[in-house]
Amino acid sequence: MSQTRSRNKGFSLCIFCGSRSGENPDFVRFAEELGKGMAESQVRLIFGGGSVGLMGAISNAVLSNSGQATGVIPGFLDDREISHKSAEMIVVPDMHTRKRTMFEHSDAFCVLPGGVGTLEEFFEIITWRQLSVHNKPVILANWNGYWDSLVAMTENINKGGFSYGPMDGLFTVVRSAAEILPTINQKLTDSEPISGSGHPDLSES
Numbered sequence: 428m429s430q431t432r433s434r435n436k437g438f439s440l441c442i443f444c445g446s447r448s449g450e451n452p453d454f455v456r457f458a459e460e461l462g463k464g465m466a467e468s469q470v471r472l473i474f475g476g477g478s479v480g481l482m483g484a485i486s487n488a489v490l491s492n493s494g495q496a497t498g499v500i501p502g503f504l505d506d507r508e509i510s511h512k513s514a515e516m517i518v519v520p521d522m523h524t525r526k527r528t529m530f531e532h533s534d535a536f537c538v539l540p541g542g543v544g545t546l547e548e549f550f551e552i553i554t555w556r557q558l559s560v561h562n563k564p565v566i567l568a569n570w571n572g573y574w575d576s577l578v579a580m581t582e583n584i585n586k587g588g589f590s591y592g593p594m595d596g597l598f599t600v601v602r603s604a605a606e607i608l609p610t611i612n613q614k615l616t617d618s619e620p621i622s623g624s625g626h627p628d629l630s631e632s
Contacts, residue, residue, distance in 0.1 A: 438615060439497075440465060440608075441473040441533035443548040444481040445541030454540050455484045457570050460604040461537075462488025468608055469494075473533045475525070476500030478511040481539055486511050499528045526551065535564040535611045538598075540573045549577075553597040557590075564614040565598040566607055574600070 448455050462485040465472055472489045475482050476498025489496045496514040501521055510516055519525050526548065538549045555561055567574055581594040599614070601607055 437469055438534040438611075439471040439473050439532055440611065441529050441536045442482075442485055442539060443536065443541065443545050443552075444474075444485065444539035445545055446475070446477045446480040446482055447542070448480050448484065449540055451571060453571060454481060454573075457568070457604045458484040458539060459488040461485060461539075461568075461607055462494070463492050464604065464608055465489050466492035466494025470608065472496040472514075473529050474498055474514075475529075476510050476514070476516055477504075478509045481541065483509075483511070485539070486514055490514060497532060499525050499532070501525055530555075530561070533563065534615065535566070537566040537568055537607055537611070538574075539568050540570060546577070549598075553594070556597050557592075562618050564611050564618065566610060567598050567600045568604070568607060569600050569602050570604075 442461075444458065458481045462472070464470075465485075466489045472486060472494065474486055474496065477483060477500065478486065486496045486498065490513050496511070497517065498511050498514045499517045499519060500510050501524070502518050504510075505518070510518075517528060519528055530552070536552050538545060549565075549567070552565055556563070556565060567578070569575065569578065578600060581590075584590050585594045599610060601610055
């Protein structure tokens with residue numbers, strides 16, 4: 428999958444999100460709104476393969492609006508997360524392969540509300556971006572301020588001198604479902620593919 432696209436239509440968007448729905452029903456509605464918009468814009472969903480929680484909400488919205496969805500799930504999670512029966516499914520042996528496969532199939536990433544697994548996925552994908560493993564857009568969907576504490580923590584990391592440059596350059600915060608696809612489209616249009624070693628200077632400044 429290429430690292431840049433010049434049009435909103437036709438790219439693949441990886442969604443990191445919870446396998447639970449959360450206490451606030453707005454989270455499900457936001458996920459459904461985003462899924463419907465993805466289908467209408469011909470944006471393929473790449474997701475964790477589950478049919479429950481926010482994973483289920485967004486994948487159902489994509490598929491019910493004639494969109495395309497590819498799930499990636501380890502075999503041992505098939506019963507716990509109840510793999511989606513209507514999506515194209517890639518079954519992998521472990522969590523590491525799951526994340527690598529999702530990365531390889533995606534042009535951009537969007538982080539919705541979720542738990543510790545979603546946090547782990549967020550930090551790994553921005554770490555890879557910091558190390559110039561990729562230059563794919565990463566969007567943090569801060570619906571109803573859910574990720575306010577996470578944004579504050581990344582600011583503290585930067586203030587404390589433990590980041591290689593401003594961390595807000597590694598991801599973009601949006602607050603509504605309607606902002607996500609236009610933001611990604613613009614960043615895919617503007618971004619340059621990584622060439623050469625692409626490694627940042629990790630020496631002490």
